[in-house]
Amino acid sequence: xxxxxxxxxxxxxxxxxxxxxxxxxxxxGGSEVYTLNLAKSLAREGLSVSILTYRESNxxxxxxxxxxxxxxxxxxxxxxxxxxxxxxxxxxxxxxxxQIARWAxxxxxxxxxxxxxxxxxxxxxxxxLEAAINRGFRTVVSLTDYWSICPRHTLTTHDQKSxxxxxxPEKCIGCIRATHGxxxxxxxxxxxxxxxxxxxxxxxxxxxxxxxxxxxxxxxxSRNKHNIQTIEQADRVLVLSHSQKxxxxxxxxxxxxxxxxxxxxxxxxLQVKTPRKEWPRNIRITFIGSIVPSKGLHMLLEAWKSxxxxxxxxxxxxxMRASSTYTNQISALAKNVPNVIFKGTFxxxxxxxxLAKTDVIAVPSLWAENEPFVAKIAIYTQTPVVATQMESLExxxxxxxxxxxxxxxxxxxxxxxxxxxKSQPYPVFKSGKYSVRTLQESMQSLIYQYQSLI
Numbered sequence: 128x129x130x131x132x133x134x135x136x137x138x139x140x141x142x143x144x145x146x147x148x149x150x151x152x153x154x155x156g157g158s159e160v161y162t163l164n165l166a167k168s169l170a171r172e173g174l175s176v177s178i179l180t181y182r183e184s185n186x187x188x189x190x191x192x193x194x195x196x197x198x199x200x201x202x203x204x205x206x207x208x209x210x211x212x213x214x215x216x217x218x219x220x221x222x223x224x225x226q227i228a229r230w231a232x233x234x235x236x237x238x239x240x241x242x243x244x245x246x247x248x249x250x251x252x253x254x255x256l257e258a259a260i261n262r263g264f265r266t267v268v269s270l271t272d273y274w275s276i277c278p279r280h281t282l283t284t285h286d287q288k289s290x291x292x293x294x295x296p297e298k299c300i301g302c303i304r305a306t307h308g309x310x311x312x313x314x315x316x317x318x319x320x321x322x323x324x325x326x327x328x329x330x331x332x333x334x335x336x337x338x339x340x341x342x343x344x345x346x347x348x349s350r351n352k353h354n355i356q357t358i359e360q361a362d363r364v365l366v367l368s369h370s371q372k373x374x375x376x377x378x379x380x381x382x383x384x385x386x387x388x389x390x391x392x393x394x395x396x397l398q399v400k401t402p403r404k405e406w407p408r409n410i411r412i413t414f415i416g417s418i419v420p421s422k423g424l425h426m427l428l429e430a431w432k433s434x435x436x437x438x439x440x441x442x443x444x445x446x447m448r449a450s451s452t453y454t455n456q457i458s459a460l461a462k463n464v465p466n467v468i469f470k471g472t473f474x475x476x477x478x479x480x481x482l483a484k485t486d487v488i489a490v491p492s493l494w495a496e497n498e499p500f501v502a503k504i505a506i507y508t509q510t511p512v513v514a515t516q517m518e519s520l521e522x523x524x525x526x527x528x529x530x531x532x533x534x535x536x537x538x539x540x541x542x543x544x545x546x547x548x549k550s551q552p553y554p555v556f557k558s559g560k561y562s563v564r565t566l567q568e569s570m571q572s573l574i575y576q577y578q579s580l581i
Contacts, residue, residue, distance in 0.1 A: 391569025
């Protein structure tokens with residue numbers, strides 16, 4: 128620890144900018160909360176910290192786009208406002224947007240950071256990373272999900288099927304159409320052999336014909352290779368879990384470039400519970416997360432409807448304010464279902480009060496969650512967690528000791544688990560295979576990474 132303190136002292140005054148795809152108070156998620164906690168921790172160690180983030184706009188007038196600033200909990204936040212739909216080539220600008228990079232460059236003229244740490248590249252795009260590298264800034268990239276190789280960032284398809292990666296690139300067309308409205312031609316709904324032939328014909332057509340289509344197809348085929356090549360130019364590329372590292376290597380990343388650096392959990396205010404010897408009379412199961420299909424809330428609600436849940440309640444924490452096809456689906460599923468309560472969002476500092484009233488944390492994710500904070504918090508506080516049996520969740524949870532694992536995409540298995548929960552032993556929380564890394568431990572490791580760059 129003494130060496131860590133000396134390292135931190137030697138870094139005092141160093142200008143660090145953390146870059147993330149979206150930020151509080153408008154967005155509350157794992158990357159956003161981690162970025163805030165890291166910024167505050169680094170600031171307490173005497174480093175000069177700012178944050179750069181992105182805000183998606185619905186405006187169609189380019190003159191209203193640009194950058195501004197605000198303060199959030201003592202941290203200066205620079206925000207770039209833009210509407211991806213106004214881009215000439217949305218397919219390209221989704222992962223490489225030079226206009227956003229130009230605004231970032233203006234911000235850097237003011238901030239003059241010594242190190243730029245990208246805690247999430249999505250929305251700001253690799254063009255911003257490329258601009259930082261070209262200006263000679265020392266750069267660190269944290270790959271927190273699969274955006275670098277997946278336009279949906281989850282390696283799940285638009286119809287919630289697991290995906291191994293974007294090869295061949297045309298397999299991504301359905302997902303891109305569902306996410307960004309591109310590739311709307313009817314032929315792309317036919318078997319892939321026809322769409323591939325159509326794309327080949329467009330590429331061979333006279334140059335003046337189909338120029339926009341040709342540019343879009345080219346951007347699709349370049350996405351994966353471009354992102355990997357750009358990211359690997361960063362000084363450090365960090366990943367959160369072994370399973371993520373393996374999947375990224377399988378999709379083209381160099382094993383030597385990826386450094387395992389799990390996110391640390393801010394344990395301030397968290398209380399470690401004493402494991403119960405038996406279940407309480409009324410059991411509260413809590414879901415905390417974004418209300419999006421990949422988080423699997425619909426599956427949990429479907430299971431709840433068919434399960435025996437007397438003496439149990441399901442409390443959902445997530446933003447239901449935005450009207451979407453999925454939030455409407457969730458509202459319809461929960462209608463007239465007993466003991467399902469929607470609580471909205473809460474400030475991250477209030478997580479301790481949420482957990483104090485929680486008996487089980489539910490993580491019914493349909494994508495390969497990558498060390499999710501909600502599971503970390505549950506394990507650290509000795510709150511049992513029930514989760515989908517996949518990827519890093521399987522590495523984190525020890526069945527019978529820290530929680531339960533349910534086969535993926537199996538509503539009946541979730542319903543059976545709910546119906547028989549009261550008859551199952553309470554997890555003992557002994558000899559769990561997963562050890563939670565604290566934010567302090569993570570920060571000190573990062574400071575060593577930063578120091579090695581300057």
